[in-house]
Amino acid sequence: MKILKIRNLCKVYGKGETKVEALKNVSFDVEQGEFVAIVGPSGSGKSTLLHILGGVDTPTSGEVKISETDIVGLNETKLAIFRRRYIGLVYQFYNLIPILNVEENITLPILLDGKKPDRKLLHDLVEKLGLSNRLKHLPNQLSGGQQQRVSIGRALMNHPALLLADEPTGNLDTKNSKEIISLLRKFNRENNQTVIIITHDDRIALAADRVITIEDGEITRDTKGTEVSA
Ligand SMILES: Nc1ncnc2c1ncn2[C@@H]1O[C@H](COP(=O)(O)OP(=O)(O)OP(=O)(O)O)[C@@H](O)[C@H]1O
Ligand SMILES: [Mg+2]
Numbered sequence: 157m158k159i160l161k162i163r164n165l166c167k168v169y170g171k172g173e174t175k176v177e178a179l180k181n182v183s184f185d186v187e188q189g190e191f192v193a194i195v196g197p198s199g200s201g202k203s204t205l206l207h208i209l210g211g212v213d214t215p216t217s218g219e220v221k222i223s224e225t226d227i228v229g230l231n232e233t234k235l236a237i238f239r240r241r242y243i244g245l246v247y248q249f250y251n252l253i254p255i256l257n258v259e260e261n262i263t264l265p266i267l268l269d270g271k272k273p274d275r276k277l278l279h280d281l282v283e284k285l286g287l288s289n290r291l292k293h294l295p296n297q298l299s300g301g302q303q304q305r306v307s308i309g310r311a312l313m314n315h316p317a318l319l320l321a322d323e324p325t326g327n328l329d330t331k332n333s334k335e336i337i338s339l340l341r342k343f344n345r346e347n348n349q350t351v352i353i354i355t356h357d358d359r360i361a362l363a364a365d366r367v368i369t370i371e372d373g374e375i376t377r378d379t380k381g382t383e384v385s386a
Pocket of ligand 1: 169177196197199202204248
């Protein structure tokens with residue numbers, strides 16, 4: 157089953173001299189349960205693409221369907237609800253709420269949805285993310301890597317069908333980085349959650365089912381399975 161269908165996606169920022177075509181006619185599908193790595197040079201449009209898939213930025217033109225819902229056509233309220241229920245987004249620069257502590261940041265999307273956080277999942281997640289002794293700390297009292305792990309926890313708390321992660325190990329050392337990737341893989345395998353991860357790390361790309369390369373706003377390679385490790 158296809159969880160994601162993207163057709164002729166274009167994103168233009170600015171006008172005149174500052175005009176940037178960040179995405180040019182990007183089309184692809186993703187199967188439910190796929191673990192996809194997106195790679196490409198800095199400035200090639202990776203974050204732009206992920207933000208549009210996550211419904212936090214809008215395309216200039218084109219279609220984005222997630223589980224048959226056309227998210228481009230949703231109004232803001234409906235989009236916010238859809239996002240909280242189906243999508244987990246790990247931002248390149250974390251986007252934590254500065255006045256909320258670690259536990260509050262992680263559980264916020266659940267509370268906003270009017271639900272009670274699953275205490276066991278919260279406990280397991282913070283344990284696996286190495287944050288158990290930082291639950292009452294504010295983001296500015298954490299290291300960059302710890303903030304990154306909080307943003308991963310927040311994205312995983314609502315059991316998202318689609319997890320979008322922008323360089324989720326960009327600020328982590330090799331050991332932590334490996335642990336995060338195996339955690340994402342575990343969620344992916346055990347719950348059939350679809351994962352799309354932007355990375356500059358070749359080891360992560362090699363561990364993926366599929367690698368999509370973006371250069372200058374266009375897909376230039378799309379390799380699956382055994383081709384990836386070949
Ligand atoms: N809000 C914005 N306003 C204007 N231009 C933007 C904006 N966001 C991104 N861009 C431009 O769009 C292009 C793609 O940016 P994007 O952040 O998607 O790149 P990226 O592939 O994620 O890069 P990196 O690997 O450095 O994170 C860049 O040329 C950038 O200058
Ligand atoms: Mg980026």
